[in-house]
Amino acid sequence: MFPDHPTSAPLRRRTFTTGAAAGALLAAAGLARAQPAGGAIRLLVGFPAGAGSDAIARLLAEHLKDELNAPVVVENRAGAGGQIAAQALKAAAPDGRTLFLSHDHSISILPQVVKNPGFDPAHDFTPVAGFATFSNVLAVSGGTPAKTIDEYISWVRTKRGGKDTIGVPAPASIPEFLVKLLAQKYKLDLQAAPYRGSAPMTADMLGNQIAAGIASVPDFIEHQKAGKVRIVAVIGARRQPLLPAVPTFGELGIDNLNDYPYYGIFAPVGTPQPVVDRFGAALQKVLAMPDVKSKLVAMGLNVAYEPQGQFAGRVRSYTATWGDIIRASGFVPQ
Template sequence: MPSLPCFSRRQGLAAVLALAATALTGLAQAQPLTGKTVKLLVGFPAGGGTDAIARVLAESLKDELGATVIVENKPGAGGQLAAQTLKTAAPDGTTLFLSHDHSISILPQVVKTPGFDPAVDFVPVAGFATFVNAFAVSGGTPAKSFNDYVAWVKSAGGGKGAVGVPAPASVPEFLVKVIAEKYKLDLVAAPYRGSAPMMADMLGNQIASGVGSVPDFIENHKSGKLHVVAVLGGTRQPALPDVPTFAELGLAGFEDVPYYGVFAPAGTPKATLDQFSAALAKVLAKPAVHDRLTAMGLTVGHMSGEQLGAREKAYTATWAKIIKATGFVPQ
């Protein structure tokens, strides 16, 4: 059989190389974050609940993405600084914002010029959990239940008291306003720069009570250093089965639970969003990760970018009504 002409061999080799190049290009397009460094912005200090959650996820995400994943804390103004950082980041998926409801749904409603518009500047990548906020009392108080706390404030403080909140003009602050009105108390919300400094003051008995997420309180509640006495949401939390909801205590209207999600700068390619979302879904399916986040007080479940966007819009609408009812004026 005659051998192939020399030009055919060259053409065949060229075709093979072209196919290989095409395959590699397609792989790079399908896995745009592989081999890169991905920053997860967190809008609160290290040591708080959101920071701890981000670090749990980052550890496993690096394997699924084939990328270096780091947590970068940008504390200040209830996550506002981190959100502003995301807005100006390159839309290539290497800078993402891991946030709960406050920075995305609440801040734009309570700050006149937040410096970002989630609907314009961000795109939802994926959600990974819902959670509830909780009311806790310091170990230095005699209260072991919410009704005990109300009675203690009325007797020991003459009806006056300070309640720590992780950020000004936040869901916890609005909850303090509603509690004060319902129970005829003169409560002042004391804003902190995140849950970590608030927790430090609670553990040091510098402030008698605080409102924050269950992940903020769960470990110190289990150790008896403070007591979670009520939770928001429609049902009791699996991590805190003995703690009643506010609805059980007669304070309805706080059943819509907040969310945790990851957001990217607007204009980030869909292939990049899809790669991260798929990696996050795989991470959440790992029993070790799922169980660890559940123990922190989260209800774990993957949400697509579309589902997270819908969840964010619904939650924003719910709190728009509550914020308006309190008479709050954006600052």
């Protein structure tokens, strides 16, 4: 990733561990490890209750418990853009009792922008499966008169003297880099205001404390429907089905943003492969339930199950793409 990252090789050159040690573990523990007996399964989430990731995790947990024949308890380890939850996953025993529901920031971005994040996804985590992609979006608060990106830019120029602060859910996140790209594109003094998650950022937008914010579609979609915020631009190669009138950043002339952020589930490295396979099969069944899929789509997700190998490839590719963008921005890991 970065030359001064504490690891010796970029993530793009590594492969995620997929349970290569499963044979030895199973020989010692028996195939019963593939179906943990008794006790709850923790589903770690790196953001607070009320955030988009939390709502997604609770919906999936409600149905996964039936497929896994065990309670699935969502455990919010909020803070540092998912870093605390990721560290908790690393510290967890690989016994099939702990999973981590994460989007791209904690897995692909944090290790590239933090010198010592306390975990290395390539060495410490086993990807279980992917289940959705989504778009980051720029939204303006109801306190502004802007209804489009052009109106927002004009408002900043004429009413704010060419300066504005745009909220982002975490420091050194993709939304923060999008703020930099917008500032370059429109030649404005736009500064990112990092929050501890999308929920407090959105609350400030609803209270008109900040005029704009960048987060995921799931973070904004209900407020968009209620007319409390207005989404004016989306990331990705195509417009979103829920937002057909909203242009992409590519249409605005900001290119190379066609890789969609992802959601997936991860387990501690060393988790026996039959356990990983069982989790993946359970997730696939849950995603096939019409009511679950419709609710996830209504949250702004593009739902599609990705098995372990395919999902690991997506993570590597996405990590490499944004590594190039981060380095080109001149950002120095903190």
